[in-house]
Amino acid sequence: MSEQEQAVRSPVKPHGFSIDAWAVLLAFALAALVRVGVFKHIPW
Amino acid sequence: MASSMAISQVRPGNPALQFLKVVPGVLLLAAIGYAGKLLEANVGKYAKAHHWTFPNIEYVLWAILLGLMISNTVGVPEIFRAGVATYEFWLKAGIVLLGSRFLLGDVLKLGATSLALVGIEIAGAIAFMTFLGRAFGLKPKLTSLLAVGSAVCGVSAIIATQGAIEADDEDSSFAIAAILALGALSLFTFPLIGHTLHLTDHAYGVWSGLAVDNTAEAAAAGALYSDAAGKLAVLTKTTRNALIGFVVLAYAFYWASKGQAQAVGSKARFLWQKFPKFVLGFLLISTLATAAFFSKAQIGALANLSRWAFLLTFAGVGLRTNFKVLSKQGLKPFAVGAIGEVAIAGFTLGLVLAAQRIFGW
Numbered sequence: 001m002s003e004q005e006q007a008v009r010s011p012v013k014p015h016g017f018s019i020d021a022w023a024v025l026l027a028f029a030l031a032a033l034v035r036v037g038v039f040k041h042i043p044w
Numbered sequence: 045m046a047s048s049m050a051i052s053q054v055r056p057g058n059p060a061l062q063f064l065k066v067v068p069g070v071l072l073l074a075a076i077g078y079a080g081k082l083l084e085a086n087v088g089k090y091a092k093a094h095h096w097t098f099p100n101i102e103y104v105l106w107a108i109l110l111g112l113m114i115s116n117t118v119g120v121p122e123i124f125r126a127g128v129a130t131y132e133f134w135l136k137a138g139i140v141l142l143g144s145r146f147l148l149g150d151v152l153k154l155g156a157t158s159l160a161l162v163g164i165e166i167a168g169a170i171a172f173m174t175f176l177g178r179a180f181g182l183k184p185k186l187t188s189l190l191a192v193g194s195a196v197c198g199v200s201a202i203i204a205t206q207g208a209i210e211a212d213d214e215d216s217s218f219a220i221a222a223i224l225a226l227g228a229l230s231l232f233t234f235p236l237i238g239h240t241l242h243l244t245d246h247a248y249g250v251w252s253g254l255a256v257d258n259t260a261e262a263a264a265a266g267a268l269y270s271d272a273a274g275k276l277a278v279l280t281k282t283t284r285n286a287l288i289g290f291v292v293l294a295y296a297f298y299w300a301s302k303g304q305a306q307a308v309g310s311k312a313r314f315l316w317q318k319f320p321k322f323v324l325g326f327l328l329i330s331t332l333a334t335a336a337f338f339s340k341a342q343i344g345a346l347a348n349l350s351r352w353a354f355l356l357t358f359a360g361v362g363l364r365t366n367f368k369v370l371s372k373q374g375l376k377p378f379a380v381g382a383i384g385e386v387a388i389a390g391f392t393l394g395l396v397l398a399a400q401r402i403f404g405w
Contacts, residue, residue: 018321019132019133019136020136020320020321020322021321022133023133023134023135023136023137023140023322023325024136024137024140024321024322024324024325026133026137027137027140027141027325027329028140028325028328028329030137030141030346030349031141031144031329031332031338031346034338034342034345034346034349035337035338035342039345039349040341040345041341041345042344042345042346042348042349042352043348044348044351044352
């Protein structure tokens, strides 16, 4: 079993949140920063 | 959808140390992704200036290829591994942000069509993989894991089902290896087939979302075709992901009825535990965008943030794919997975072509 698979197998939830929840929190934090004008333009 | 290897590789402890541990790998993802963007912009120009015939290769493919080259030659050094494993985290954040590019009405309309197609795909895939597993004499629980992995959402579904039906570690290891190897192959075969059949962006995107098992690979396979196809691949795959709880619950009941797994307590709690929460984030951002909470320029900024998040994901897809490790996992599960995936790809392509005719995509 690869190290990567072992990692998948034993997910640790940092600070009680799942990775999904952290991803949603980050996305909403970024959306809030865009909404209040901290990030006005994100280049691509 | 693969479960997050992300922050999961880092043991709980000092948050600052956890953060520092993922920084090198995240920087590597960003460097590879950005190199992919630079190569896309400059290789074509260079070839044109020297009068070479060279296909236009998009940043998605460059990022995956660079990752594959590193992973399969020098390997990923230990210091980068925790950060590289965050690619699933960026994928989910990217999907939530992508919600800003969909009006809720479109999500409901496209989602309803996708849901119908996903329902048919899941039923067909489970029935066919179960038949194949029996025909090849695979262990019943390994067959269940392969069926769930190919029907719903790859690695996460396999991990969730393994816990629910109490399958062996070895079985899920085989199933994960087969699904990951076939996902890597789909990155190269799906765009070729799509272009050969002249599929529209809409039809191709829905097909990728229906037939490619891991969310990261489904998003990449869609984006390799076009931006619009990438959006639809993510939406269709997200619809598929949302059903994970129901499929795992059905398998848990089945194996519990045979006395080979623990009975399920509260069904509602079980479904909530297995439900991918980023789907709710996607719907919420889409609702906010529909309610004009963001200006047009802000939606453009959120869309670009989503692209950056996906860029890290695509680099991670290449970096985590090691063909040598995958090839060690045994031929039989791979053969069953490969035959099943080809059949499911053909079946879902037929579904999409029929839907294209009905809905005029």
